Amino acid sequence: MTDVPEEENVTLDLLKQKMAEFAKEREWDKFHSPRNLLLALVGEVGELSEIFQWKGEVPKGLPDWKEEEKLHLGEELSDVLLYLVRLSDICGIDLGKAALRKVQLNATKYPLTLCKTTTTDHQTDSSSD
Numbered sequence: 001m002t003d004v005p006e007e008e009n010v011t012l013d014l015l016k017q018k019m020a021e022f023a024k025e026r027e028w029d030k031f032h033s034p035r036n037l038l039l040a041l042v043g044e045v046g047e048l049s050e051i052f053q054w055k056g057e058v059p060k061g062l063p064d065w066k067e068e069e070k071l072h073l074g075e076e077l078s079d080v081l082l083y084l085v086r087l088s089d090i091c092g093i094d095l096g097k098a099a100l101r102k103v104q105l106n107a108t109k110y111p112l113t114l115c116k117t118t119t120t121d122h123q124t125d126s127s128s129d
């Protein structure tokens with residue numbers, strides 16, 4: 001396993017810079033079109049889905065998972081995040097600001113007074129529409 005230096009504060013901007021440097025050093029900018037990055041992102045979402053495929057419902061915190069399974073999960077989650085950050089950068093979208101705006105829009109769309117649920121009626125979660 002590769003040792004990872006401890007970053008004081010991992011931010012979307014730091015990840016954006018790291019991805020930009022990574023692509024530039026390898027002369028991969030020519031391949032990082034919005035369409036290509038989107039397709040790569042979707043592929044990584046598929047790899048992430050495979051980890052959960054056929055496991056049925058799993059408890060929060062994944063207490064029964066082996067360390068290597070959690071390591072693999074972290075890698076695939078990271079692949080999704082990194083392609084999302086790169087896609088946003090290439091499209092000129094400030095992902096952090098866009099995400100905060102979306103949280104505000106969701107709060108308006110789903111006010112607390114309409115979203116309180118009982119233990120029997122929260123089968124659907126539409127908070128990420």
Ligand SMILES: [Mg+2]
Nearest residue numbers: 044047076079
């Ligand atoms: Mg992957």
